[in-house]
Amino acid sequence: MNCLSFSELCCLFCCPPCPGRIAAKLAFLPPEPTYSLLPDPEAPPSARPRGAGRPGGPGEGRWKLQLSERAEFQYSQRELDTTDVFLTRSSRGNQVCCMYIRCAPNARYTVLFSHGNAVDLGQMSSFYLGLGSRINCNIFSYDYSGYGASSGKPSEKNLYADIDTAWHALRTRYGISPESVILYGQSIGTVPTVDLASRYECAAVILHSALTSGMRVAFPDTSKTYCFDAFPNIEKVSRIPSPVLIIHGTEDEVIDFSHGLALYERCPSAVEPLWVEGAGHNDIELYSQYLERLRRFIGQELGQHA
Template identity: 45%
Template structure:
């Protein structure tokens, strides 16, 4: 019974694109790996990395000569590297970071099957590749976890003492809590982020949409409450689960965080430069958990740093992705910092957040039903 329940829980979390959006080929002239179905770039390396569980995962490493820090990006449920490729390149440019993204076992052209333990081995292999192949130090790495990617991100972050920072993008408290109003952690649950986040020693930025109808915004709020070293969170008003990159405030706030982390050096106990008031962050949160009929967990008491749920007659709020929201993402935002002469990136349009939003509008990053449970009940 327990094994069946655990297996069911795992099935709720993993939806690799089928067929994969890309293939991996070998260049005849150089012998180097390349991804098909995406634009080839001189500043992007394609790699295959062995994990300790015997799988071989595909990773991409985007180089930025102006970078001081490196982002290790763990993507969401129903995406693979082919779909994330343009975003990775844009983030590298706008944030002035090197960036490694990887496909979990069973995703894209990575071998093996997707499951929780494999994702932990996958991210360990990715960070080991950064350190051994590219000479990146742990203290210069920022882990970025989107949706289900918050699972391997927090598992690794909870075990590293010198990590520079963590970004959680539409994160989950745990796999089971996305769908069921459980108040306690069960042994068969997966990605027990709510139990691991207090162990993270570095600064944490949480980004979540207030209209997220896949992973309720209360997940991000409660994880932020439990952070040891909080950074001003970003609650994207009207943002859903798959569209936060469309909002100008997303890239602005993320860049502000990266800049603050760069200035912070390797200090761990001091305040972070450019950090806005944490109290202000607490009071301005427009993020309420939904009723239990929406399969969301009721919040715990305030003494346990949980937020009380707001009852709603709707089973699931529809995304407030209105025309006004789309128009906001089209507005040009002044982006004065240039891309520092990065090879293959000469266009001035790439320096604007408006350009970033326009590119992301056409990207398919995840399936809106990526957490829909199977018909069988726990």
């Protein structure tokens, strides 16, 4: 999420605006891609991607992940080689790049992770490997339209279509049932996560530095949801049937702590939240209570909810 000047805000909201325009102004900062997809040289000819070398082209077949230095990958080639990457098409016609990392051989759960802004799968790959191994879960993630190797342009509607595509790919390609999936959204990633979780039941939902709505980020005194608001998490979170863990830093400088509190109060299926004293928007993972809370939630509490 990026800050707007007063003049930009005036221009944005005086039209009246459409949700897509609010979303584009407030949220999307796709980075220069930090990875590329190459045809798997070890795949038999029948399994090689058509349109090889063109991630925006047909996605059938087997790909290899090639990371740039900017991805800052912290593991060995062996871990990279065990990472599945593939392209699948969304209902809105965009190619969505997906990644599946087998972090834990006997994992009970797979985390469907919707990442934050200004990063892509290449930059997140090291974090996913570390997180999955520490919480004993496999990790499945995807890039939003216009991010990484995913085609199209980022928009609110595309966010919802992108996660739908990822959800169905996880279930059909790997045969993973909904009761074995934990939906995890971070920052802007909480928007597609809340939307999907309000429509499908799963093992659990984790909302990390979540926003209530686009208008409430731009105008903190906003107390109602307008028809032109974007990202209305506050209106959907009450419809989530699965257990919800909300995590927020008390000193979040991008999405104020009050957003986490408001979502917790509105969500009837919320469990004990994690308020990280002194944490900002991008450093919660550095606090020891972050992993401690995730392990307790996944390893102990989910069994009680089952």
